[in-house]
Amino acid sequence: MSAAPRIRLAIADDHILFRKGLRALLTGFEEIEVIFEAGDGQDLLERLDSASTRPDVVLMDLQMPVLDGLQTTRLLRVQYPQVRIIIISMHDEPELVDSLKAEGAFGYLLKNASPEEMRRLIYAAAGRKVAAAV
Structure with missing residues (x-):
């Protein structure tokens, strides 16, 4: 029996250290490939x-220069409707989360979430069942 294809993921964040840290963390999950x-x-x-x-999933910061997460979500919904979007942010206002989901974001993740929470949300966005943690 062959393994399921890896979940292809892109990361968008203007903070290089945070972006590289996310990549390093996600590389630890063999079922996820940061492309x-x-x-x-x-x-x-x-x-x-x-x-x-x-990518199957984009993990994207809300606050970025040039095009922020909300503006980019709107454009992605039109240009790449098959790509699922997970917004990451330090802001925890329910109205903000609701508005982002209304604009087409699949999910919202706080930057203080656990790696396992992130993994579960990425799996859900990709339409996969969550495998047992390793």
Whole structure:
């Protein structure tokens, strides 16, 4: 029996250290493959336009220069409707979460969430059952 294909993921965050830390953490989950990183929403869209392989899920910061997470979510919903979006932020206002979901974000993750919470949300966004933690 062959294993399920890996979940392809892109990370968009303007803080390099945070972005690299997320990548290092996600690399520890063998079922997730980070295919590229972007520094802001415009960079993400450009990378999507030129990518030979598109991500299943985008993990994207809410506050970024050039195009923020909300603006980018709106554009992704039109240009790449099959890509699921998870917004990451330090802001915890229910109205904000509701508005982002209304704009097409699949989920919302606080930056102080546990790695397992992030893993479960990525799995859900990709339409997969969560395998047991290793």
